[in-house]
Amino acid sequence: MTLMHKFLGAAAAMALTAGAAMAEPAVIFDLGGKFDKSFNEAGFNGAERWANETGGKYLEIELQSEAQREQALRRFAEAGANPIVTMGFAMTTPIEEVAPDYPDTKFVNIDGWANLPNVQTISFAEHEGSFLAGVMAAKASKSGTVGFIGGMDIPLIRKFACGYAQGVKSVNPDATIVANMTGTTPAAWNDPVKGSELTKAQIAQGADVVYAAAGGTGVGVLQTAADEGILSIGVDSNQNHLHPGKVLTSMLKRVDVAVYNALKDGADLAPGFQNLNLAAQGVGVAMDDNNAPLVTADMTKAVDMATAGIISGEIKVENYADNESCSVLQF
Known part of the structure; x- marks a missing residue:
């Protein structure tokens, strides 16, 4: 089974079509979209890195409203996506509502605090x-x-x-x-x-x-x-x-690293809490040719x-x- 999504006006419509069984991962981008040049885009870059390195495909949706959070989680879970990676603390409550209904599906909550046996929660220092x-x-x-x-x-x-x-x-x-x-x-x-x-x-x-x-x-x-x-x-x-x-x-x-690792681990990713600090290179400051004259x-x-x-x-x-x-x- 494959899952597609498209936006109709201001609302997002996700359509399921019959087909072979699938276990592709999914990424839910928070409000602001995957090209926000910041948090969401870092996650997108991690997903794209995984796709380019492995040739794999992932399902995705860019949320347009608060009401879509739980709906997107359930649609992806019903479609067989595994794992389902979510961007942002606001996905915590929807995950707490949905994850218990799909115990065989792994969920990733970046920047949240969901504490469930099939959820990996990732925070940063x-x-x-x-x-x-x-x-x-x-x-x-x-x-x-x-x-x-x-x-x-x-x-x-x-x-x-x-x-x-x-x-x-x-x-x-x-x-x-x-x-x-x-x-x-x-x-x-x-x-x-x-x-x-x-x-x-x-x-x-x-x-x-x-x-x-x-x-x-x-x-x-x-x-x-x-x-x-x-x-x-x-x-x-x-x-x-x-x-x-x-x-x-x-x-x-390094939201990109968190998303990349989640997709790489796939349905075998380990639930629990992770904190990516300075020692783990989860955070840092950018030095490149663009800011070299200032440093x-x-x-x-x-x-x-x-x-x-x-x-x-x-x-x-x-x-x-x-x-x-x-x-x-x-x-």
Whole structure:
């Protein structure tokens, strides 16, 4: 049996057609789409890497509304897809509803917290990678004021912000961090106009480096930063190429590796919790030809020292998720 999906107007319609039994994997991309140049696109790149290396095929859907989450899970499970990889914390509740009904199907919950015998949940040490981004921001800033723009105001994004602020303060204890969230609903992930407005507001407060952890909204942040002559920091995927010489770095969250590994393991993947930290190369900062002119030897040395310190345990990066507080940044 094969499964196809297409979008009719604003709604997605998935059609099942009869055929030979199949066990292809499936990927459910969250709101914002697989070409959001950030979180979803990192997952897409991992899936494509698997497909190109193995010649395999995977089923997919780009969600257009909250209502499609559970429907997509059930349609794929009924079609025999295995495993079913989901992008984003918002898939946790739908997985908790659906996974028990399909005990022979493996589900992957990236950025979620589903705890079920047939679910693999993958999280990342975003605070550690963001610490490194903060080190670079502080080294690059001339004003002593840097910015952070998050997407939806949730503990996960505050985790990015808190790690970033700690990295900034480790270099310049007197630095000012201006932090804003885009909104409180999933629409906050795909509002580049609001991202642009927030960037201009932070520039007015003196910020000359702005870190965006906001999905598709971050595209507006990076564009406006480039237009206004300040530096930006991308997130999840390597976004340095979007504005060469204007993006200081990108905090890499190796969602591509998580998706690739899940598809490679297939129906044999091991359930349970995984955390991809700095030591496991699950997070980091992007260095390439596009940002090379911006990265000084002093900055590289500081990042290398911070990396070694975090991996060894000498540097303890406060994790907002542990107690939903941040000693160096008030929200």
